[in-house]
Amino acid sequence: MCVICRVLISHPQGQSFGSYGEESRIDSELCHLVGGEMREVEIMQEDIDKPEDDSNSNSSSKKGGSSSGKKSGLLEKSQSASGKSISPDHVKKSSQSQTVSEVSTKLSLKGKSPPEKPPINKRNNKILKKSNTGIVSMKKEKGSKLQNGTEDASESWLGNPDLGPFLLKQARDLVSAGDNPQKALELALRAAKSYELCANEIPNLELVVCLHVTAAIYCSLGQYNEAIPLLEQSIEIPLIEEGQEHALAKFAGHMQLGDTYAMLGELENSITCYTTGLEVQKQVLGETDPRVGEICRYLAEAHVQALQFDEAQRLCQMALDIHRENGSSAVLEEAADRRLMGLICETRGDHEAALEHLVLASMSMVANGQEAEVASVDCSIGDAYLSLSRYDEAVFAYQKALTAFKTTKGENHPAIGSVFVRLADLYNRTGKLRESKSYCENALRIYEKPTLGIPPEEIASGLTDVSAIYESMNDLDQAIKLLQKALKIYNDCPGQQSTIAGIEAQIGVMYYMLGNYSESYNSFEGAISKLRACGHRKSAFFGVALNQMGLACVQCYAIHEAVQLFEEAKSILEQECGPYHLDTLGVYSNLAGTYDASGRLR
Template sequence: MPGLKSPPDAPPLRITVSEPPSQNPPRTPNKKPPSPSPSRSKASPARSAKKPPPDSPNPDDSSLDNPDLGPFLLKLARDTIASGEGPSKALDYAIRAAKSFERCAVEGEPSLDLAMSLHVLAAIYCSLGRFDEAVPVLERAIQVPDVETGPDHALAAFSGHMQLGDTYSMLGQVEKSIGCYEEGLKIQIQALGETDARVGETCRYLAEAHVQAMQFDKAEELCKKTLEIHHAHSEPASLEEAADRRLMALVCEAKGDYEAALEQLVLASMAMIANGQENEVAAIDVSIGNIYMSLCRFDEAVFSYQKALTVFKSSKGDNHPQVASVFVRLADLYHRTGKLRESKSYCENALRIFSKPLPGTTAEEIAGGLTEISAIYESVDEPEEALKLLQKAMKLLEDKPGQQSTIAGIEARMGVMLYILGRYEEARKSFDSAVSKLRASGERKSAFFGVVLNQMGLACVQLFKIDEAGELFEEARAILEQECGPCHQDTLGVYSNLAATYDAMGRVEDAIEILEYVLKLREEKLGIANPDFEDEKNRLAELLKEAGRSRNRKAKSLENLIDPNSKRTAKKEGTKKWGFRI
């Protein structure tokens, strides 16, 4: 699935300490938004909660009532961070500063100093990897400003919502993250109007978050708004327009509109050429190659990849991870065109680079490359090798904050490999872990989540956990009907699995109803040439013979078919074994 990638030369995450608010209106934060592919900056690992004593003497609690103490402590926190002494010492100063501002605040009047100190405190918690502790601090911070009071308060409220959204993103809580960004955007529009350039930046920020959550329609709407705003404020072929078009291309590709995606990428490439951004042009060439490959225009795809490869080798060196990423794309292309020797050669070249990464190469880059290569090994029927690569990718990401969705995707892939290898208990555990992470991250309504539920159900069938499998298939059916429609191949596969499970549970009538519905769909909308049609027809004939009746040609809708309160008992003997579908 396509994801966002931050530029490889992006600086690491740093604690930013706000200066006292100026009279300027709200500005968009100058950082990259959360992304589906592994692209967020690294945070410092969690450290001990025990705080070392600060160099200067700590004032006692009674002295916190002094109105001069809060600014002094906040300055100490800033100076400690700037000196590189570490965030643990700065944390003590920031906590005391926030307490002092809280005590000295005039009742009923919002204190911008308090809001600013809470933002600093939350940033320090995040730098220590203590994101759960940052959340209540930021929730308190966004309650302090009064947006109606003026631009300073609007800035504080906007910044608080965006910082809280970033924190939720690092915790993998995508829905809450998007909710915070949306609130921040509303405040910014209220303060600046809908056509301000900074509103355009925030719209793009929010659009990338929607892409991460696979909410492509909302992302497309925001991309269009961003393009309109930047057209009004920027020169033609600006860098801002190029960034907008690359994001729009990503959305179009995800929705299967490859021609529109190609158009956007060509326009973005022209803008980058006009601005002399050679490496960015090469990165766009890789994306163009991906689109050509999706359109089966393989010669053009090879040309685009080779162009990018030449630029990356000359500007970054032969062992740069971006060179390896192009090797992976070429390996995939040659695999699709049946040139397996060339495909394997490119895989080995990419693995050689990833095994000895250059300084500055992130774990996310390496894990993403290993995951892509594993998909190629899976396609050539080497599941054990694919599983080893996925396990390496998991190990690289397991301690990284903000990677829950990526890890869940890797665990789901590992589950499939384990299932293929016949290690069903391990497969079920891997799927279960992926499902838990996807539920927590707010992706429980996505088509991908429905597919993972179906795969976990298949593992349960192999372990004879029929009741659990039935529940998983039912949940998968509801999600895939909503997200993909009843005629989609994934939805039809779940129907078939659910019918087989109902038969195993003794719910023969429910199984018959589902198969009649599926056959009606195939006959009226999909055609009967598919080999699954005959298989399903034969299954239905067996069940009807057992039930002593003939096929009902007026199949009912599935809306009221599945009764979760059904008290029917499962058959213990004589259950037919049907083929389940992955």
């Protein structure tokens, strides 16, 4: 039973690639991130004249400059990278220079031109009432100043319809410059307050955009829980019956909220938001729009992260059908669909189908001038050949990818290390242990001294892969050492709870194999708690982890706790794998033994 559990909890050594060009892991979080490197927003606002305070001026009033123009928010889609291995999550940190998530459609928010400013009495710091308007004079609070939108404004100033766009522009400029994100957050919050005061309970799409930007700034600061209420508020404001712009604003809110939940590792909530966003998008754009296909693929990637491969395959096939129907205008999108479908088929053990999809994707990418991205597909093709025991063809595919990566990325890039890991795995499977260890050492030299600018998660992922090979060589001490290094890296990265849980479970398995049952129990305890929090309660992986923790409890003489764990594992595996699956049968055997030990013979 221990061997069965070890195999299922272990990170698979066969690696694949996501539906886009960047290499990553299946056990990564979504790479379609809030405020991440692949998403940006352009919020174009006409600048407005700010009030001036000139205590030396003797004039009683001076007419303020007017500001007019179009206020618009532009939300555009981007592509995301999916991941490479099967234990949960891997993400890139949000970039502070980009403020709000892109989605698959363009949202143009048009507002009325701001009214001309009334004259300002600089001596008394008052806004005078114009004779031809109904504007009431407002007295600025004592000691309150507004300089470049960076100092406190009174409630009366926040009611100025020109102030929201001005403050939001200041916040956007700070974020774009990468300076003082905390001040940018303060300005964005003040802008949102101004928009709310001016909205008069009328749905205001400019307020929606402001909330999206503010939430993205929170995410760039790592304050994801603070972003969620703002995004929930932004979803409630647009009314679908008001037209396409309202519908697309609601869609954008659902997608950004899903991204935020994904960063927190709450995959169930994330998938729920994405699914709702997809339904809204279908209402607006129709069932066969290419952008709907892209969101189908994106949602499929989310299901892959949650290890829900049946639903992932259904959605990916839907995306493939949509893009195929759109013909030559969606050739590259179809190639991305096939890459993801190849990944899903490979994970499900359908290696021939995976190979077919990957070869077609490679041919399409070469035909459309994406030779630089083909190296990643070649690695996936090599994985499929390796799974089919076609070793010579696998070596050829890996060597081809290695040559391309050295040309485009340099000798010490982690992508080179990933190919070394694949070759090490291949030679380990064919019994050439010396060559396998040599490639492992070459990979570790790259991972231990990475080039500048490489995301730390990519290094941790590589260490995890090398650890799996050392484990298969029965060098458990070295494998644990590498996993602990990876764990230390992931602990410093946001949104990695599922990945950390997978690594802790793997460490628990190896401690169990070494006979260190107390350490095994502690590792599994941490892994189980994180998996519960991340929404993996219904996955087969979670059931196997529960079973293995139950075995550790038996060795620690915690029989009653073991019974509870085995019973929970039994219910999950019966649902996910069926009553006759080997894992389920193993749990039955373990449960019978613990019942016997606790005197529950019936």
